Amino acid sequence: MDRIRTAAKKKIRQVIPRVYGLRVYFTSIIIYYLLVLPFLLLLYVKNAPKMEEYKQLLNPVEIRKDSVSSLLSDTIERVGGFADGFKEGVATGKRLGQENTQPEDTTGQSEAAIDPSTANDQKESTSENGENMGFQVKLLLMATLAGMFINYPFKRYFRLRRNRKNIPFKLHVFCKKWILKLPAIHAILLLLAFGIGHTQVFASLQDPAAYSNEAVRAFGRQFFYISLIASLLVVMFVFYWLRHRVHIKYLEVVYSEEEMRSRVFKSATSRIRSRLWITSSTTTLLPLLVVIIYLLQSFTRVSELGIDPREASEDVRKVLFGDLAAFNGVLHFDEQSSSSLFYVNAINSLLMMIGIYSGIFVSLLYIFFFIKWNTEDLVFPVKELLASMKRTGEGELNSFALVRTNDELGELTEGYNEMTTRLADYIGSINKLNESYFRFVPRQFLDMLGKEAITDIQLGDQVQKEMSVLFTDIRDFTSLSESMTLQENFDFINNYLGLMEPIISRNNGFIDKYMGDSIMALFSGKVENALNAAIEMRKTLNDYNQIRESEGKPAINMGVGIHTGDLMLGVVGGHGRMEGTVISDAVNLASRLEGLTKLYNSAIIISQDTLIKLDDPFLFSYRFLDIVKVKGKKESVYIFEILDGESSHEKETRLKTKAAFNQALELYRSRKFEAASDLFRNVAEMNPSDGAAKLYLQRCHNILQQGVPEDWDGVEIINTK
Helix, strand or coil, X not given: CHHHXXXXXXXXXXXXXXXXXXXXXXXXXXXXXXXXXXXXXXXXXXXXXXXXXXXXXXXCCCCCHHHHHHHHHHXXXXXXXXXXXXXXXXXXXXXXXXXXXXXXXXXXXXXXXCCHHHHHHHHHHHHHHHHHHHHHHHHHHHHHXXXXXXXXXXXXXXXXXXXXXXXXXXXXXXXXXXXXXXXXXXXXXXXXXXXXXXXXXXXXXXXXXXXXXXXXXXXXXXXXXXXXXXXXXHHHHHHHHHHHHHHHHHHHXXXXXXXXXXXXXXXXXXXXXXXXXXXXXXXXXXXXXXXXXXXXXXXXXXXXXXXXXXXXXXXXXXXXXXXXXXXXXXXXXXXXXXXXXXXXXXXXXXXXXXXXXXXXXXXXXXXXXXXXXXXXXXXXXXXXXXXXXXXXXXXXXXCXXXXXXXXXHHHHHHHHHHHHHHHHHHHHHHHHHHHHHHHHCCHHHHHHHCCCCHHHCCCCCEEEEEEEEEEEEECCHHHHHHCCCHHHHHHHXXXXXXHHHHHHHHCCEEEEEEECXXXXXXXXXXXXXXXXXXXXXXXXXXXXXXXXXXXXXXXXXXXXXXXXXXXXXEEEECCCCEEEEEECHHHHHHHHHHHHHHXXXXXXXXXXXXXXXXXXXXXXXXXXXXXXXXXXXXXXXXXXXXXXXXXXXXXXXXXXXXXXHHHHHHHHHCCXXXXXXXXXXXXXXXXXXXXXXHHHHHHHHHHHHHCCCCCCCCCEECCCC
């Protein structure tokens, strides 16, 4: 049991997702520095080497290997110094890089000396821009803390749901109100952090006294643009990541299934086309813009070196223009074209490639995530919708899809849910209408005709079948109804029929028609079903009479006649008005048998055709009553009385006198009327309510007085209904 409970809790924890917060900010900050850091390295290394060093390197004198090595060593030291300073925390304003060591010539003397003022400018550049970076890091840390604070109510809500604990009402209302705004809140939070940092940088760029020289200002300006683009990429990444999780993971936890059948979004309807445009721009145009900026920043103008290409030696021209310098007469420079020329040195190329690769990596990262999110945002709701459609097609009319988006898919899902609701209501109305039809035309009637629905019935549809027909009627209903008003008569009939109808249904029969206080029922299965229904109806009537007597109302009595035979069941009438009915001599005979219950004062009378078709007649208490010819029928019928429908006292008494009654019948049919009369008199004295014994006693008396008719054969002719 504990294992099952643990498995159930584990399943709930798997269904209820976790609210992302720290990982979103951590990932976005990493992406930001992946875009910005190579650019900072490129800018720093580009400005780090002293221009005088390049002048000396490109001076028309012998280029010494140790000078180049010293310059490269100095450059690497500066890059390493920046990296170490960033790892330790640029927020502290530490100076990145180290002072250049002067290269020594082969004699141990310095070949070039670093200008102290240039070195100080680079240190000031590192310090001033490092302060901006440090301030940006602080803002991002503050945004992360604020995001964790904002996420706390949602984390608590989802944790309580996973642990199946009660959720405070205020917390539920809060989460339902703000869950859809969560992506925008986090995006705005990061946007504020980046916005404040960039505003400070922009303001310092406008202040002439904020930077020590123009080179430092240019460094800050270039950093501003690349950082601005990177921050926009990061903000959009955070927004769409959280938006994806809210729509696919969170909504169904906070909102109920009934609420999500329609759109819960308060914003204007979005469009898939707009989402794809934004996704394409985010994954291609913005990363491409970063790459373009890296390319532009990798170029160095020749004029910045203070060298005139027209006066430079062949070696210098080879360094500046590479293989192009070998084409004599091709390169002709005037003063204007000389100042606009640029070249790309090895370090700039290396860092340019690093920046491009980082931009491509981030672009691939964005493509992977955005394709994943967009695919799930499109495919997941479509799969849910298709699954709901399949269930609806299988007959589950209460199968609805969750509206997860506010675009065309959301409209489609909402429209499907509305259609399903209307379809369910319509089919429900049809079912109710069919149920109402079945109250007028029983379902068994359609089954016997081989029809699925009442709309399939056509005039003239018919089927021949052997069935048991049951007739029942309230005795002396006319005199009983005279003592009641029309409303009381109506209520009485409904109460009485309402008691009898379920009994017939429980015993696999159905009511063919009501005729005032009379009921005609059909049983197509075993004959026992009709007898069991009749017996239960009699017992129910006894209970009903006890209630009436307690209310001071007179008791009522009923008789039941049952006959089994072939009949024709079908649809009669005209095209404007049709009804199902039964046409057969068996129906007429069953009606006559019900009428005989009054004559013989019996509860239930059945024909010999019904008796002989019982699987086991001895399961019932019965006695032979008479041989009769009823009105409308030429052949005589053997009739039997079922004693199980009588009261327990009456049944017991008639069973005690059954042998004497049967002996009296034999004497009666043997024309020994005096002996039969004595036995019938004894039976009547033992049971004064035995109407059959009294009836035979009267017949014996009449024959003894009037004589035996010439055509008498013991068959009683009944001319009354």
